[in-house]
Amino acid sequence: MSASTIFASSTVYRTLIQLVGIAVLSVLAGCGVKEVNVQGQFPEPLMTKLPLTLGIWYGEDFRNHEFFDEAKSRKDSEWLVKTGDAQVQMWDTLLNGMFVTIVPMRANPGPDVLNQVVDAVLIPHVDELQYAIPAHTNVKVYEIWMRYRYELVTNTGEPIADWTMTSYGKTPTAFLQSDEAAVNLAAVVALRDAGANFATNFTRVPAVREWLEQKWRRPGEQPHEP
């Protein structure tokens, strides 16, 4: 056997071993945790921008938001769905379309914190999240329900308004669609719904409305609704 034949055989053998390894790992991965890093595209809202300079602060919990089976620990959960990146992407896009100026804050607003000057700072939180997949229910629909809590505060952290809103997303089972793809789609629908709810109801929140009326009563500023 020539050197080149031995080399070729060993290369083929190594490739074969690698392929078998990949196949075994794929099978094992199928048995393990199903991890979804939610990804989607979120359009900018089509509305007249509110003439406000709004600061935005995403807390660590929000920025790295994820969920898993509540009955189990994160390690033992069958599902791990990371929504943090998609949350930030969606809210950045939405708020940029809703307000004239958006300012990402340097720090969580507080009395002794040096921050940029803005009209108010919005701090979103995901207070609760529930999900259902066909394995949990007999309905062939993947569902995600979220309850958001929003804080609207001044630069120095004094509260202006505090309110909650819910969002819901579902997607039917589809032929050749994996569980992960279906959960991702349900999460994207829920995020879009959260944005739609916020965009259409922001100025109707009683405490926000009152604050806007006070602000726009000052000379040189006009009331404006989306």
Added chain:
Amino acid sequence: MSHKLLPLALLGLALSGCVTATVDEMVFNVPTDGIGDATVVILGRRHASDYETEPDFIECVGDHISRADKSITVMGELEFINALYPWFEPRTAPLRPQDIDRLMQQEPVAMKMSELKTEYMIWIDGSTVRGDSAGSMTCGIGPGGAGCFGFGTWSNTSEYEAVIWDFTDRAEVGRVNTSATGQSYMPAVVIPIPIIAPVQGTACDGIGDQLLEFLSSEY
């Protein structure tokens, strides 16, 4: 060429289950000269809790219309709802033609609608569900090979309703209902042979043909 395609067509027919379809139409005001250079948008209703109109069905109806009459511009559903976000989400979508007035009070929405030249908005509500199934099938794998043996059958039912809104007059101008049922079979002797009834496809063709009669001057 046609001789070569004949066996394939026969095989396709043999592997298709039976479907029965019914289409009801109720049209109030058909445009006499078609819709000209205006665009049509077909949207699925998604506000029910237990089902949602499948996006691929909406795409199928749109393709059916634009394939049959190339002069009709059918705007993609996702493209439309993205362009008008957040006003056509399940939570915010108008449920009655009169709700369009409320929407058009938003200046950016009115401008976008004018830019898109949307003349007709067609809302499709319904879904295809799998009904009773029967039979059993056993599959096995061994050193000599793998195979299945048995028989399975199931039914599918499609129920859809299309409501046509005239965007300019803010009025409902037509309504089309379609229902289709079909039985699919899967006999297996070593290899499973699916004989699938194209229930959703038949409903799509039925509703698409009726909408063409409404929208196209050629039908």
